[in-house]
Amino acid sequence: MENEVKLTAGAMVTFAIAVTALVILPFIQVHDVKAPEGLKPYTTAELRGRSVYISNGCMYCHSQQPRSESFAPADAKRGWGRASVPGDYVYDRPHLLGSMRTGPDLLNIGVRQPSKDWQLGHLYQPRAYVPGSIMPSYPYLFDVKDKADPDEQVVNLPPDYAPQGKVVVPKPEALDLVKYLQSLKRNYPILPPEPQAAGGAKTSAAPAPGKSPAAS
Numbered sequence: 001m002e003n004e005v006k007l008t009a010g011a012m013v014t015f016a017i018a019v020t021a022l023v024i025l026p027f028i029q030v031h032d033v034k035a036p037e038g039l040k041p042y043t044t045a046e047l048r049g050r051s052v053y054i055s056n057g058c059m060y061c062h063s064q065q066p067r068s069e070s071f072a073p074a075d076a077k078r079g080w081g082r083a084s085v086p087g088d089y090v091y092d093r094p095h096l097l098g099s100m101r102t103g104p105d106l107l108n109i110g111v112r113q114p115s116k117d118w119q120l121g122h123l124y125q126p127r128a129y130v131p132g133s134i135m136p137s138y139p140y141l142f143d144v145k146d147k148a149d150p151d152e153q154v155v156n157l158p159p160d161y162a163p164q165g166k167v168v169v170p171k172p173e174a175l176d177l178v179k180y181l182q183s184l185k186r187n188y189p190i191l192p193p194e195p196q197a198a199g200g201a202k203t204s205a206a207p208a209p210g211k212s213p214a215a216s
């Protein structure tokens, strides 16, 4: 009987340690993170585009988490932007951090490639813009018709990729998705975290009265 008690107690202690390390401590660290000043909440259209991004599995090939230079120097060299901080994701529910990088990181694609025309054309046929691209095309987000309606935008494809005698027009899902991609910009400045005193208490960033800034 004694062994069963030890086994159960051991399992419970292991479980408690795991919950503390993986749930409680991370929650304490990030639960009151505020949105940085430069970060805007998503608009309704951008949120619809975000759902299109999720339902088409874009995150299986694209991460949204550039890493710090010390950890992964290549990220900054590729132009993926500064290392992300928890505040960058305040409006992201669910988070789309991703773990696979078959394609480039997209947290700053709105900075890197702001062109709506390019984004639409690339979704219709990635190989029209990036020869040999292994990204799937998403033709079902577009209509191919003889003539566009007056209020419709025609996707400007490179000549070899445009269907003969037809025009390609984006469906609302494609337009929303591109609005979402254009909104992915985390290039506003972020302040370094406040310095912590030895006891863990926050120290004031401003110098104490009577002290010169150089002495503090």
Ligand code: HEC
Pocket: 052, 053, 056, 057, 058, 059, 060, 061, 062, 102, 103, 104, 106, 109, 112, 113, 126, 127, 130, 133, 134, 135, 136, 138, 177, 181
């Ligand atoms: C099978 C993996 C895969 C999937 C799924 C995928 N992509 Fe890609 N994506 C890539 C690869 C590889 C590239 C790089 C080559 C290129 O630009 O076509 C890329 C490039 C891109 C780029 C250009 C990035 C840059 O820095 O120039 C964008 C934007 C993009 N993908 C958006 C999407 C969206 C939106 C979806 C979902 C609708 C998606 N991708 C799904 C693999 C994928």
